[in-house]
Amino acid sequence: MFSAACYSLMDSASKELFRRRIEKGCKGLGGRCEIVSVDEGSMRGHAIRADFQRSGTATDANEARNRLGGIVRSMGVSESGISFADSILGTVLAAEATAHGVSVDQVHLHEVGRPEGLLNMSSAGLCYELLGLSECEIIGSVISVGRGTVSTEHGPVRVPAPACEAIIGLMKMKSGPYEGEMATPTGLAIAKNLIDRQTDELPGNGRAGIGFGGRRFLEGVGFLRLIDGGDGA
Numbered sequence: 001m002f003s004a005a006c007y008s009l010m011d012s013a014s015k016e017l018f019r020r021r022i023e024k025g026c027k028g029l030g031g032r033c034e035i036v037s038v039d040e041g042s043m044r045g046h047a048i049r050a051d052f053q054r055s056g057t058a059t060d061a062n063e064a065r066n067r068l069g070g071i072v073r074s075m076g077v078s079e080s081g082i083s084f085a086d087s088i089l090g091t092v093l094a095a096e097a098t099a100h101g102v103s104v105d106q107v108h109l110h111e112v113g114r115p116e117g118l119l120n121m122s123s124a125g126l127c128y129e130l131l132g133l134s135e136c137e138i139i140g141s142v143i144s145v146g147r148g149t150v151s152t153e154h155g156p157v158r159v160p161a162p163a164c165e166a167i168i169g170l171m172k173m174k175s176g177p178y179e180g181e182m183a184t185p186t187g188l189a190i191a192k193n194l195i196d197r198q199t200d201e202l203p204g205n206g207r208a209g210i211g212f213g214g215r216r217f218l219e220g221v222g223f224l225r226l227i228d229g230g231d232g233a
Helices: 002-011 012-028 063-073 081-100 115-130 162-168 185-194
Strands: 030-042 043-052 149-152 155-158 207-217 218-230
Touching: 002 012, 002 043, 002 115, 002 207, 002 218, 012 030, 012 043, 012 063, 012 115, 030 218, 043 115, 063 081, 063 115, 081 115, 081 162, 081 185, 115 185, 115 207, 162 185
Parallel strands: 043 207
Antiparallel strands: 030 043, 149 155, 207 218
């Protein structure tokens, strides 16, 4: 959702560049992807749909680092974007290690090591570069994490899952408003490494980009809204 929302904010030249680069990265992971326009009620935005013909899950930290590094470099991501993608993976690995009581090098990856997870991180690094986010103050809302339970490779666990709790740390979060997992480890890791501060106040008028996910809740599909407040914020 983050990358799709960023794409919605890009100018036409950056959109074309993003599209070419993410298609290249997806192909390197053995899949294909498309960026589609989505209308959901009164909201209009984009979604990134990826389909992978082979799984090729990275099962440990070193393999995940190596595969992510290969993807972002094949996509021509700048050093600042690569560093951002690396920081996302590092946050997730540290959280998984904490959740399982092992060292980072002993972590056995499941969802995060799949091509979809690696593509999410690498495309986030590409967005970080193309939108010049390193030069902006990023203000985030309180994070809605959902409630209830979520199914994992280890069986059902309560929301937020242990790895998500480890990532959230001192970040502001709230339960609900819907059943299920509304914030994934990768999404939380992006927020953790991106947001400068959080606020309960909604921003004023600004150009908005909306990225839609693939999970539906009671009132519609999950989405992320980014607002360009101008003046570097």
